[in-house]
Amino acid sequence: MKTNIAILGSATTKFGEHWKLSLLDLAHLAADEALQDAELTTEDIDAVFVSNMLSGRLQHQDHLGAAVVAELGIKKPGLKVEGACASGGLAVHTAIQSLLAGTYETVLVIGVEKMTDFEASEISAALMGAGAEEERAAGLTFPGLYALMAKAHMQQYGTTREHMANVAVKNHYHASLNKKAQFPYEVSLEKVLASAKLTDPLTLLDSSPITDGAAALILRKVKQNSPKSNKKTVFITASSVAMDTLRLAERDSFAELAATQVAAKKAFAQAGIEHGDVAIMEVHDCFTIAEIMAMEDLGFCKKGEGGDYILSGETRLGGKRPVNTSGGLKACGHPVGATGVKQIVEIRDQLLGRGGEKQVKGAKVGLTQNVGGIGATVVVHILQL
Amino acid sequence: MKTNIAILGSATTKFGEHWKLSLLDLAHLAADEALQDAELTTEDIDAVFVSNMLSGRLQHQDHLGAAVVAELGIKKPGLKVEGACASGGLAVHTAIQSLLAGTYETVLVIGVEKMTDFEASEISAALMGAGAEEERAAGLTFPGLYALMAKAHMQQYGTTREHMANVAVKNHYHASLNKKAQFPYEVSLEKVLASAKLTDPLTLLDSSPITDGAAALILRKVKQNSPKSNKKTVFITASSVAMDTLRLAERDSFAELAATQVAAKKAFAQAGIEHGDVAIMEVHDCFTIAEIMAMEDLGFCKKGEGGDYILSGETRLGGKRPVNTSGGLKACGHPVGATGVKQIVEIRDQLLGRGGEKQVKGAKVGLTQNVGGIGATVVVHILQL
Numbered sequence: 001m002k003t004n005i006a007i008l009g010s011a012t013t014k015f016g017e018h019w020k021l022s023l024l025d026l027a028h029l030a031a032d033e034a035l036q037d038a039e040l041t042t043e044d045i046d047a048v049f050v051s052n053m054l055s056g057r058l059q060h061q062d063h064l065g066a067a068v069v070a071e072l073g074i075k076k077p078g079l080k081v082e083g084a085c086a087s088g089g090l091a092v093h094t095a096i097q098s099l100l101a102g103t104y105e106t107v108l109v110i111g112v113e114k115m116t117d118f119e120a121s122e123i124s125a126a127l128m129g130a131g132a133e134e135e136r137a138a139g140l141t142f143p144g145l146y147a148l149m150a151k152a153h154m155q156q157y158g159t160t161r162e163h164m165a166n167v168a169v170k171n172h173y174h175a176s177l178n179k180k181a182q183f184p185y186e187v188s189l190e191k192v193l194a195s196a197k198l199t200d201p202l203t204l205l206d207s208s209p210i211t212d213g214a215a216a217l218i219l220r221k222v223k224q225n226s227p228k229s230n231k232k233t234v235f236i237t238a239s240s241v242a243m244d245t246l247r248l249a250e251r252d253s254f255a256e257l258a259a260t261q262v263a264a265k266k267a268f269a270q271a272g273i274e275h276g277d278v279a280i281m282e283v284h285d286c287f288t289i290a291e292i293m294a295m296e297d298l299g300f301c302k303k304g305e306g307g308d309y310i311l312s313g314e315t316r317l318g319g320k321r322p323v324n325t326s327g328g329l330k331a332c333g334h335p336v337g338a339t340g341v342k343q344i345v346e347i348r349d350q351l352l353g354r355g356g357e358k359q360v361k362g363a364k365v366g367l368t369q370n371v372g373g374i375g376a377t378v379v380v381h382i383l384q385l
Numbered sequence: 386m387k388t389n390i391a392i393l394g395s396a397t398t399k400f401g402e403h404w405k406l407s408l409l410d411l412a413h414l415a416a417d418e419a420l421q422d423a424e425l426t427t428e429d430i431d432a433v434f435v436s437n438m439l440s441g442r443l444q445h446q447d448h449l450g451a452a453v454v455a456e457l458g459i460k461k462p463g464l465k466v467e468g469a470c471a472s473g474g475l476a477v478h479t480a481i482q483s484l485l486a487g488t489y490e491t492v493l494v495i496g497v498e499k500m501t502d503f504e505a506s507e508i509s510a511a512l513m514g515a516g517a518e519e520e521r522a523a524g525l526t527f528p529g530l531y532a533l534m535a536k537a538h539m540q541q542y543g544t545t546r547e548h549m550a551n552v553a554v555k556n557h558y559h560a561s562l563n564k565k566a567q568f569p570y571e572v573s574l575e576k577v578l579a580s581a582k583l584t585d586p587l588t589l590l591d592s593s594p595i596t597d598g599a600a601a602l603i604l605r606k607v608k609q610n611s612p613k614s615n616k617k618t619v620f621i622t623a624s625s626v627a628m629d630t631l632r633l634a635e636r637d638s639f640a641e642l643a644a645t646q647v648a649a650k651k652a653f654a655q656a657g658i659e660h661g662d663v664a665i666m667e668v669h670d671c672f673t674i675a676e677i678m679a680m681e682d683l684g685f686c687k688k689g690e691g692g693d694y695i696l697s698g699e700t701r702l703g704g705k706r707p708v709n710t711s712g713g714l715k716a717c718g719h720p721v722g723a724t725g726v727k728q729i730v731e732i733r734d735q736l737l738g739r740g741g742e743k744q745v746k747g748a749k750v751g752l753t754q755n756v757g758g759i760g761a762t763v764v765v766h767i768l769q770l
Contacts, residue, residue, distance in 0.1 A: 056441045057441050057442050060510075060513070061514055062467060062511075063514065063757055063761060063762070066628055067631050069628050069761075070628075070630050070631040070761065077478075077626035077627070077628060078468075080467040080468065081465070082447060082449065082467055083448060083451065083464045083465065084448035090450075097482040097483040098482040100485075100486030101483075101486045103482055128445070129445050129448065132452070133444075243451055243460045243462060246451050372448055373448050376451035376452075377451045377464075
């Protein structure tokens with residue numbers, strides 16, 4: 001079913017290290033800017049959906065919906081949606097349900113995470129909360145899990161280290177044009193290839209960072225017969241969720257995210273569009289190999305050809321279908337609960353023509369892919385002008 | 386808007402200490418029993434909404450929707466809803482939105498928490514995740530916060546220790562008739578009054594315990610014109626959420642939960658019923674004073690008269706309007722993420738006449754009140770036969 005959910009406002013904070021701002025400060029900043037963008041006040045908001053993964057463990061806050069609503073000084077229903085790194089996509093999906101149901105008219109979605117105040121070992125352990133108990137017990141980490149997938153992809157399809165490094169080069173180039181990015185600078189192919197090895201074959205510069213940041217959206221279901229205003233409006237026309245096994249060991253293939261394939265198929269059917277219609281995408285490049293697999297699993301190239309597809313330049317700014325113009329998780333940053341929301345903020349900015357230096361010309365349709373863990377959860381949204 | 390959400394199946398595990406069962410085992414047990422009750426299989430389920438507060442901190446699982454869906458061996462959308470001790474009510478509220486939206490036809494809600502494997506000090510600290518940062522920093526605990534409310538209620542309305550202890554006596558009596566209860570035995574008024582003081586004026590036996598347990602519901606939106614079957618069906622006819630400040634210090638009064646008043650008002654309007662119609666309730670008696678305030682704030686007696694109202698016997702089994710026939714959080718147990726779901730399971734059992742030894746005769750309408758923290762979140766559901 002094609003939805004008619006309008007995005008009235010959107011914003012992100014700067015992504016990076018915010019040592020002087022709390023988790024709630026970040027949420028508040030993004031919410032205020034989104035409200036301003038929508039020319040609305042908190043009075044207009046009927047419910048707040050907060051996306052976050054680690055507030056319980058890191059900030060000792062397990063009542064985050066109430067905490068955010070209190071921080072905003074309103075007394076409207078608020079709740080937290082959690083699905084590891086896919087929390088953002090899931091919160092948007094959940095918020096949309098309440099609008100389609102007619103229970104709430106205008107809702108605020110806030111994705112937020114604050115990660116840089118902690119030791120790397122603590123964050124690394126915390127992030128394995130997205131995985132399975134058996135994987136944690138075996139000593140696996142997320143770089144380790146994605147390295148297993150990269151190895152499989154290399155063996156099965158001949159994907160190379162250069163293919164992967166090229167994703168980082170492209171996304172850092174995009175980030176260099178994005179003032180909100182955590183790493184707004186370019187990196188060379190040589191530098192990526194020569195950077196410290198984390199888990200073979202992945203290097204430090206194949207990996208997304210930990211980040212503090214927040215993103216916010218204001219959504220409203222628009223009546224079919226409402227008079228058209230002169231203002232351009234971006235709609236969310238599809239919101240789909242698909243799942244896979246939590247454990248990598250239980251998958252048929254290590255070289256794909258099957259849930260991406262299922263979620264994409266559902267989303268294209270919902271929106272009633274074809275792949276050819278999509279002009280721009282934000283995908284979940286937590287590691288460079290993930291963006292290569294995303295291109296294939298979303299159906300924009302054949303399986304195994306993701307590396308070459310990206311190498312062709314088609315997904316670089318100036319190419320036919322730019323991917324991760326924000327810089328992606330890789331270079332814009334990855335505050336986990338915020339990521340799925342921020343992807344939608346970036347696509348909306350592009351469709352409205354306010355993408356700044358990284359603006360893609362004439363884009364009318366965009367897609368986001370948000371992944372939890374190693375693809376146990378995948379959320380796909382389609383946005384249309 | 387009156388909803389037409391049918392409960393097709395429901396179940397809870399035994400509440401108590403389950404040292405041989407994991408968090409996922411408990412979720413699985415409750416889900417299987419609810420499916421059996423509904424005469425459905427996992428194939429019939431379109432999405433799973435998991436309610437839980439502390440899996441990240443206690444079980445290191447921050448991708449709980451995916452973990453539960455994988456445990457059940459299905460690949461349907463799954464996500465976790467968190468709102469401290471109101472997580473259960475919020476998950477039901479959220480699941481209902483997806484049904485009203487028409488996105489999913491049949492959904493499974495699972496509330497689950499596993500708490501007894503941990504040191505009391507660890508759990509006590511973890512539970513303060515439901516409160517505000519300033520309260521944690523000040524050394525406040527939940528018994529401390531509710532003790533402040535109890536003191537205010539005593540000073541303002543003349544509520545006595547006996548009024549509070551009487552709530553424990555009633556709920557333990559109900560639990561003595563409930564095979565699923567954590568403490569299925571009676572306690573005397575003298576025993577409650579003489580039990581160890583936790584935070585003046587509350588004693589150990591004024592307080593709900595920590596508990597392992599799970600509860601599950603299968604919900605479906607029923608078409609208005611669907612043919613009536615011979616089977617009795619319980620409907621959720623109202624689902625409302627209201628919020629208050631996270632910090633107790635910011636409240637106008639310490640002797641009430643204003644969010645309960647707002648959520649109840651909305652719920653009665655939604656269902657189109659009056660207080661007189663309600664034959665049975667499950668309310669959030671995390672401490673005995675909370676049940677006294679619930680009677681008042683839900684509007685079943687005047688403000689300040691909750692203690693006498695309960696003392697009158699009207700809310701005891703055999704009385705006009707029994708409250709917490711399960712034994713409540715106090716004596717049936719309080720696995721936080723499961724509580725809001727289990728309240729609905731108990732009311733449905735009663736309305737269907739399968740309440741066992743604790744059956745209330747002829748009840749047609751029931752109400753649940755689920756509280757997060759000290760009432761920053763309150764969720765009210767109304768169920769009708």
